[in-house]
Amino acid sequence: MSLINEISLFDNNVDELRKHVNKVMADFNFDESNFNIEEFWQATDALEAQGKIALTRMDFGIPGIEPPSDCVNQHIATINDSVYTKLYPPFKGIASLREELCEFLNSRICTRFFSDDVFVTCGATQALFVALSAAHQLRPEKSKVLFLTPTYPPMIEQCRILGLEPECLELDKRFDKELVASIEHVLKQQDVSAICWASPNNPSWRQLNSAELQGIADLCNLYGVTPIEDVTYLGMHENAMKKALFPSIAGVCNEYFLVLSSSKMLSYAGERVGFLVGSKQLLDNPLAKGELDVRAKCGSLIFNITGGAPHSAQFGISNVLKSINQGDWDLEKSLSVYRDRAKRLKDILTNNGFSLVYQSNSAQQQYGFYVCFSHPKFSGIQLAKELLFYGVAVLPLTTFYSECTKGVRACIGRVDDQALDILEHKLSAFAKRY
Template identity: 30%
Template sequence: MKNTPIDYNTVSKAIKESGHECVGKASIREIKFLIDTIEKKSGDKFVRMEMGIPGFPASKIATDAEKQALDNGVASLYPNIDGVPELKTEISRFVKNYINIDVSPKACIPTVGSINGNYGTFMVAGRMDEKKDTVLFIDPGFPVHKQLVKMLGLKQESFDVYNFRGAKLKEKLESYLKKGNISVILYSNPNNPTWICFNDEELRIIGELATKYDVVVEEDLAYFAMDFRKDMSKPGEPPYQPSVANYTDNYVLMISSSKAFSYAGQRVGMMCISDKLFNRDFKRLLNYYSTSNFGHAVAYGTLYATTSGVTHSAQYGLLALLKATNNGEYNPWEVVRKYGERARKAKKLFTDNGFNIVYDTDIDQPIADGFYFTISYPGFTGEQLLEELMYYGVSAISLSTTGSEREGLRACVSFIADNQFPQLEERLKKFKENH
């Protein structure tokens, strides 16, 4: 039996009983369940790095506003399908203040988490043109997006962007678009899981090609303004969050309240559709909806039929957060900037003990310190490494589940407490000693 920080037999038994032929291929939630089981049976706590869950409490600005809304009686009233009017106005202000783009309140729609906005966009954009039945993922990415596309019966293609950064992105991206079957391009920026950040040259390439081939771009801004190499936290002042919205009118932005605002539990995201796309008509949509209008089909066709609007009180919580942020009275990035500090410390502990950073550069500069980073260890595939680290009380997810072509793991820093860094160091030293 091996001498490992977590009892070897306990971990082995839990893995066997999980029923997974290969634990490294398990989903994020399945990994979480397995680690919960091992912690309960062993009595030992893991350094949890598998789930991208906010590690800070929600602001009282939001929770107090939500309580007030409940006291005012919103619980007995259906919310508007496309959102509380005041919230729509603040979302419009937010993208003007922090991206420097103009989107009318009409085209700013709260959704039940960003994933609900993804669902609505995939559903409508995938039905606009019978020839365009495929979603293109610029990988690595969030595994659930692909699950959504599969569930909707759409086709999908993808490529790992790491070897196609900068000007090289144009030829690679166009090789897919020129086939004429792509309805949507999806990527995240900053990227989950690698934390690479597209620059303006790359966003221009994506935007101009989307216009040329009339493809919708879904830009996932879950980690809004969290490239901490630049301070994007001042409303109405540059630098702004980089966005494809500067280079095409064929965009749908998905903005999460979960990470920058630590409001994950209330499941309220923001979808911003360009005014031009929102108002466009596609005759084929009449086969599925009562309208040919893109924006109406998203809000009153798809979102109405799936969620019937976002929980009323949660919208007032987000409204208060955005209003305070837009007015310069609250800076959520002062809180979440600590993720970058945690990442810097954690990466050093891993690299000091023989691990490598997989996605280590942003073209010509070191990768930023943020919510995620990627690791590998010589002689291990990502799936093997994930399982082996369980015996050392460290959890993560395999890059193979994200569309990456490289071996390794995604590690999230949000749940690492300050007092766990010595324990993480001790466990990684033991791992190095044993390997």
């Protein structure tokens, strides 16, 4: 649909859209006082499928640029070869992919990585599950996991599935020594097996600095806690274009897990290929019962959950990482479009009466894959529903275990320049009403 036609359709149906949205939400038993993300997504998908409303989808964290051709072409060639479609993949992942990932990380994080310490998983979500499980089995007497929130919701749900108790510590307004002191207050109870966070953070886009990471490393060593760092958005952070080394727990701690994904970095979300990387010192630790070490346990968990990651997709991802490592493709430049979109979205929001959430003095936090904002007249849940009346889909921050009840998260993955033009028109109409 053209820009003019979509705007015209919106202008001529504002009141009807409100009635239609309310009906669909009622059909899916959506209860504003008891927000359920599954019901909200089902209703949103139904609204889009019925075609009466052209939605600006900023709810899912879905990439919006084309995957690199080196990846797709090699993936297809491997399928056509037919050899690997008949063979089960190695449960740790193919050797070439693990080697290329290590070379990729060695040029971006201040430590050395080795292919034997890499596991290829069915997405970062599986990598997180394996890391949480292995960390607990290393210290089975500890029943809690500390999460630095807001955070990716499956992290906490997986913790509960494993029979562990999640404990949350809000990152907002805690920086440097104050953050480290707050973490120590929790860890000194001696019942936490792991501490888990994402950097940059989903959804706030906060990136932990070197001093904070060193403080966390020292506390993990002192209290016997495994750090699990989700670096799913590596290459998308603010200083990525400067080719500066990314501050990571891997550079300051002898024992750690890193979690990565091809979904956001390579726009290859449909194949669900991720990575779990452990330090040699952590992986060689014997488990409490002495049956296996952590390395063997990680392999066993992957094998018994999925048997490995899709074979042909691994060859495609290995090929594109090789192109990046050889300098034939500039990953960070390709991802910089997201920062441009985020900058424009923030301008649109502030020009139409919205306030930005999670702002700090850190330039690294400014323009990422997500933008969080609020409106003075609505709670986060109310704002998410109200914006649907204007054809805009976002998620309340409370979905991400945030203490901020006023804000929502928008993902800029699928909003290109034309979508931003349409969004600006919709939010202008919202501003006139409120």
